[in-house]
Amino acid sequence: MEGYIFLHRQLTENEFWFAEKFTKAQAWIDLLLLASHKSRTVFVRGIEINLIPGELCYSQLSLAKRWKWSDKTVKKFLALLKERGMIDFRGGKVSTIISILN
Numbered sequence: 001m002e003g004y005i006f007l008h009r010q011l012t013e014n015e016f017w018f019a020e021k022f023t024k025a026q027a028w029i030d031l032l033l034l035a036s037h038k039s040r041t042v043f044v045r046g047i048e049i050n051l052i053p054g055e056l057c058y059s060q061l062s063l064a065k066r067w068k069w070s071d072k073t074v075k076k077f078l079a080l081l082k083e084r085g086m087i088d089f090r091g092g093k094v095s096t097i098i099s100i101l102n
Contacts, residue, residue, distance in 0.1 A: 027067050028086075054099055
């Protein structure tokens with residue numbers, strides 16, 4: 001199969017999005033939907049964080065809660081995505097900055 005589909009970010013507001021524990025595919029799509037589409041600044045606990053397109057700022061703990069996963073599972077999943085060249089991430093003082101690469 002080839003081609004693209006367009007997913008609106010409002011997909012996450014659908015009643016089914018958070019109904020169950022996330023699959024790996026759903027977690028990947030969630031990261032894509034959470035990534036900033038333009039440069040912006042966010043504040044986490046009063047600390048300014050500048051994001052460029054393709055980046056998101058979430059703690060691994062908040063992703064674990066969002067996806068209904070354990071902290072360990074989130075950590076392993078992010079490491080797997082990084083190993084496969086799909087993301088890069090760096091831990092900050094208050095959050096993790098995730099960059100979508102592929």
